[in-house]
Amino acid sequence: MAGRRGALIVLEGVDRAGKSTQSRRLVEALRAEGHQAELLRFPERTTKIGQLISSYLEKKNNLEDHTVHLLFSANRWEQVPLIKEKLNQGVTLVVDRYAFSGVAFTSAKENFSLEWCKQPDVGLPKPDLILFLQLCISEAAKRGDFGNEIYEDSSFQEKVLQSYYHLMKDKTLNWKVIDASKNIEDLHDEIKSFAEEALQQAQHTPIGELWKKN
Ligand code: NYM
Ligand code: MG
Secondary structure (H helix, E strand, O other): OOOOOOOEEEEEOOOOOOHHHHHHHHHHHHHHOOOOEEEEEOOOOOOHHHHHHHHHHOOOOOOOHHHHHHHHHHHHHOOHHHHHHHHHOOOEEEEEOOHHHHHHHHHOOOOOOHHHHHHHHOOOEOOOEEEEEEOOHHHHHHOOOOOOOOOOOHHHHHHHHHHHHHHOOOOOOOEEEEEOOOOHHHHHHHHHHHHHHHHHHHOOOOOOEOOOOO
């Protein structure tokens, strides 16, 4: 049908909550139902900015904390033309991390306020749905070792989780909290039904702007 846009669906959560697995599963399920759906992820490591971020995460080059925060944001902005084009073409985008990861991870560092961290991402396309895969850090740690990247340790992840809880108080956003300790299938079923609901609602609402007061 002409004019139908796709939905912008974001998965968030601490490392090892299952975001990547569930994002892929959701795209497959939506396609199987005949929807157009594509997967995006942030950081998108393939661009020039993404390569800088990737080598920072791999501890191959150090970057000043504000600088890396702005690079993560720039890495989202560089995809905005594509995001808008796809949504307007009717493609639903399932996004593995978005601005909420940006804020949660940087604000877990000393001397970074939530407000400062949000600013560079103000005005990004607003997600129609944010699925928060909730898992406590001790459970996440049981899923095997965290990797070798920067931020991958339990005490930092605990701070990240607290930052997410602050972000979730924002009732202008459509957060759905999901118990990520469930098995993969049950989690998938729950995520799929929230996604279907968001797809319906997106048809009747224009693409919004994240964190804009209006
Ligand atoms: N991360 C991710 C940030 O610190 N800021 C951001 O804006 C984004 C999108 O990158 N530990 C962090 C969270 C992860 C790390 O993500 C890499 P992944 O999903 O492991 O590739
Ligand atoms: Mg990771």
